Amino acid sequence: MSTPTAAGSLSPYEAPPLSQGEIRVLEVAPASFGEPVECTIKRISLLDDPVPCYETISYCWGPRRNPSTIMLNGHLVEVPASSEAAVRRMRLSDRPRVLWIDAICIDQSSTTERSAQVAFMATVYSTAKHNLVYLGEDDEDMADRGMKALEVVADDMRAATADFTLVWETIRNENSGAIVSSNEPFSADVDFESLEALFNHHWFR
Known part of the structure; x- marks a missing residue:
């Protein structure tokens, strides 16, 4: 160091x-x-x-x-x-x-x-x-795209979780306690390429 x-x-x-x-x-x-x-x-x-x-x-x-x-x-x-x-x-x-x-x-x-x-x-x-x-400089011009994609995901989550007050209740099976997933599509197109670039950053590892 x-x-x-x-x-x-x-x-x-x-x-x-x-x-x-x-x-x-x-x-x-x-x-x-x-x-x-x-x-x-x-x-x-x-x-x-x-x-x-x-x-x-x-x-x-x-x-x-x-x-x-x-x-x-x-x-x-x-x-x-x-x-x-x-x-x-x-x-x-x-x-x-x-x-x-x-x-x-x-x-x-x-x-x-x-x-x-x-x-x-x-x-x-x-x-x-x-x-x-600080995630580093945006050499690939992904920052704006990534933030817009997060907004789309957050808007859908807000609607599904009563403005984020029921997140745990929404993603957990009430009987088994297991985490559940949904096959329902997002309400708008999500830029998954930019999200992948964002969450592949070393800061998230």
């Missing part, structure tokens, strides 16, 4: 170590998609009331390859290419955005910190304002 590193001896992870309930987050400066990623890393406590507002990013680390760079606290820092791409995609063009992403916000060179933060991860995700998912 690669560790964010800066030129010379500079490190984005200042002492002292994170305290109980603390995490680091990135305040990502606004910019257009093609501009370099600039962030400020800072600590927040999830024990505060109210909890500071932040959003998490869930993504796939993917295969090891050449790292990318971001500007972090004014220094050029190497980070995994997948995490740079995820932050770049989630960055806003008109205002800062506060994000948590494991590869950058956790000091990967510290076994102690990694262990503590992994154990705390359920709280990190459950306390966030939003949990964002």
